[in-house]
Amino acid sequence: MFKKLMATVGIGGAKVDTILLTHSLIPGGLLEAEIHIDAGDVEQHINGLDLALCTQMKVETDDDAQWQTHILQRWRVCEERTLSAGEQLIVPLSEPIHAETPVTELPLAHHQTRVWLTTGLDISLALDASDTDSLKVAPNPAMIACMQAMDTLGYDLFKADVEHGYLRGQQFQSQSGCYQELEYRPNQRSWLGVKEVELSFIAEEEYTHALVEIDRAFRGDGYHTLTLPQDVSAEAVQQQLQALLS
Known part of the structure; x- marks a missing residue:
């Protein structure tokens, strides 16, 4: 007893x-x-x-x-x-x-x-x-390609956190009730250029979707989506991101 x-x-x-x-x-x-x-x-x-x-x-x-x-x-x-x-x-x-x-x-x-x-x-x-x-959770190949592209384009990863809510794009919608944001800032500031870029990812078996939020000086936020195959190259992602950021 x-x-x-x-x-x-x-x-x-x-x-x-x-x-x-x-x-x-x-x-x-x-x-x-x-x-x-x-x-x-x-x-x-x-x-x-x-x-x-x-x-x-x-x-x-x-x-x-x-x-x-x-x-x-x-x-x-x-x-x-x-x-x-x-x-x-x-x-x-x-x-x-x-x-x-x-x-x-x-x-x-x-x-x-x-x-x-x-x-x-x-x-x-x-x-x-x-x-x-x-747990240690690493980025998948498409995420790595995006991160390498941002680095090449002159953006530094400043902050990463997880926020409550859902993401929605033309070809995807999140389900978990939270999403991660990777906050990038240009390593050379411009009064009229991009102030901040936030990347969020939704992974699937064959593709990874990326929601790209761009904060520009005097123009507010703009939202764009990318759908990337898992074997996408950093160079291919760089071209797509450069077109959005220019």
């Missing part, structure tokens, strides 16, 4: 640990992991095991902006079962992550993009039965 009581307050109870087998991903890429469950000192009934792919998004209000956790994707990886005292269970996972997962691996010292996995055991009265693991 004493051990059961201690388990309900997180002492000697079930523990969960997610071991990432895929250390670097791209949006839509395959995530492989193992979820290790240790029953602890007493028999415990688990109502289920859930894994969630999360990011931090900025939500604008009339007064200010707030950061909120946003669940991009959720998996039920283990159903209801009873674990014997001392039992260890390993649950494999092999699933593609959401195609709109924000990119974390960027040539930027400090940016506001975070992506992580949260693993939780649904155990009645358990207080300490969760695990959190950061």
Whole structure:
């Protein structure tokens, strides 16, 4: 009885640990992991095991902006079962992550993009039965081509964050409820030229869509869309972007 009581307050109870087998991903890429469950000192009934792919998004209000956790994707990886005292269970996972997962691996010292996995055991009265693991998400080839083109055109990546909302273009519409913005600024300022360029991407299996927001001095914002094959060259993207920015 004493051990059961201690388990309900997180002492000697079930523990969960997610071991990432895929250390670097791209949006839509395959995530492989193992979820290790240790029953602890007493028999415990688990109502289920859930894994969630999360990011931090900025939500604008009339007064200010707030950061909120946003669940991009959720998996039920283990159903209801009873674990014997001392039992260890390993649950494999092999699933593609959401195609709109924000990119974390960027040539930027400090940016506001975070992506992580949260693993939780649904155990009645358990207080300490969760695990959190950061994910490294790299840009896909089309995104890399865009970023290289912007660099060649003389624009520096200044900021990256994730915002609440949806993107819509002629050939695409986002679904996740948030989108990432990469904010570029020209490395040579002009009073009459482009002040800022914001890029947002929606990845699909064969194409990546880009929403390009251009802020020009005295002319306000202009919006354009590009649909790029995954094997597009940086030179081809540079020509398209140069036409929009000129």
